[in-house]
Amino acid sequence: ETAVFQTPNYHVTQVGNEVSFNCKQTLGHDTMYWYKQDSKKLLKIMFSYNNKQLIVNETVPRRFSPQSSDKAHLNLRIKSVEPEDSAVYLCASSVRDWGGSYEQYFGPGTRLTVL
Amino acid sequence: QQKVQQSPESLIVPEGAMTSLNCTFSDSASQYFAWYRQHSGKAPKALMSIFSNGEKEEGRFTIHLNKASLHFSLHIRDSQPSDSALYLCAVSNTGNYKYVFGAGTRLKVIA
Numbered sequence: 001e002t003a004v005f006q007t008p009n010y011h012v013t014q015v016g017n018e019v020s021f022n023c024k025q026t027l028g029h030d031t032m033y034w035y036k037q038d039s040k041k042l043l044k045i046m047f048s049y050n051n052k053q054l055i056v057n058e059t060v061p062r063r064f065s066p067q068s069s070d071k072a073h074l075n076l077r078i079k080s081v082e083p084e085d086s087a088v089y090l091c092a093s094s095v096r097d098w099g100g101s102y103e104q105y106f107g108p109g110t111r112l113t114v115l
Numbered sequence: 116q117q118k119v120q121q122s123p124e125s126l127i128v129p130e131g132a133m134t135s136l137n138c139t140f141s142d143s144a145s146q147y148f149a150w151y152r153q154h155s156g157k158a159p160k161a162l163m164s165i166f167s168n169g170e171k172e173e174g175r176f177t178i179h180l181n182k183a184s185l186h187f188s189l190h191i192r193d194s195q196p197s198d199s200a201l202y203l204c205a206v207s208n209t210g211n212y213k214y215v216f217g218a219g220t221r222l223k224v225i226a
Contacts, residue, residue, distance in 0.1 A: 031212060041201055041219050043159065048212035055212040090158060103149060103161035104205075104214065 003027070004107035006091050012113045013081060021076045021110045023091030031055075032074040033104065034066060035090040043090070049074055078112075086114045117142045119206050121217035130226045134191040138204030138217055141185065147207040148180055150189045151216075154200045162202075163189070194224045 004025045013019055025032060034046040047066045048056035054066065063079045078085060088111050092104040118141040128134050136150075149164035163178045165171050165187065170179045180187040191198055204217045 033212075033214075041153070043203060043216040043219075045213055045215070050212060058213075102147075103164055104159075106158035106160070108158050 004091055004093055004105050006089075006107035006110050008110055009108065010111045010113075012115065014115055015082060016080050019078050019081055019112065021089055021091075021112075023074045023076075023107055025072055025091075025093040025105070025107075027093055027095075027105060029093035029095045029105070030071050031094050032068070032071070033092045033094075034074065034076050035092060035106075037088045037090055037109070039087070047074075047076075081112070081114045083114050086112055088112075117145070117206060117208075117213075117215045119204060119215045119217040121202075121204055121220050123220060124218075125221040125223075127223045127225060128194050130194060130196060130224055132194050132224075134194045134198070134222060134224075136189045136191075136202050136204075136220045136222070137186065138188065138206075139186050140206045140215075142206070142208065143182065143185065144208055145182075145206045147205075147214075148178070148187045149205045150176075150178060151203040151205060152198075152200045153203060153219075159203055194222075196224045196226050199223045 007022045031050045033048050037043045049068045051071050052068045065077050067075045088109040090109045091107040094104045122137045150162040151159040153159040165178045165180045175192045177190040201219045203219050205214045207214045
């Protein structure tokens with residue numbers, strides 16, 4: 001099966017803890033993304049990686065750090081979570097060629113709740 | 116900084132109606148325009164995209180782009196209850212890897 005996979009599905013933690021989320025895509029795409037979707041469903045890009053290289057780093061707090069071991073994997077670590085980090089974190093991938101941007105394939109998301 | 120706005124925020128239509136959703140953007144250099152649909156509790160999924168001015172039709176869905184007006188739209192013919200979802204428009208420039216999404220339009224189609 002080719003798709004975008006994320007783990008875990010849910011995570012509940014206390015303020016100040018560290019969390020890590022994993023994402024893997026089997027679509028053969030060269031670009032991966034992390035998005036945050038808040039309670040109002042607003043979808044905001046956090047990071048973009050192309051072939052393991054960080055391309056886009058939006059204005060996110062320094063406690064967020066992405067990690068990519070190869071073009072099929074992109075993880076997200078949050079050091080010392082805060083209540084406003086509660087959201088759904090969506091991983092996506094896409095392929096880019098001479099035509100420019102192409103559709104993104106999203107994973108099912110990781111719902112983070114910070115108590 | 117690219118700004119993307121959608122209207123209306125929410126919409127209720129009867130089954131069989133034509134539905135029209137709107138998206139405006141601020142960066143005239145934008146080159147990729149797309150609509151995504153997100154059913155409740157699910158991931159967003161791409162519906163249609165367009166690169167150049169004009170229209171593109173796929174089944175019951177039509178996307179229309181007017182770059183001069185900084186506007187594109189999605190039209191759903193013969194709306195079905197299964198079309199009930201959050202619709203997100205997305206804009207990107209060729210050459211960067213950043214997609215900016217609108218805040219969404221919540222569509223409910225009543226049988």
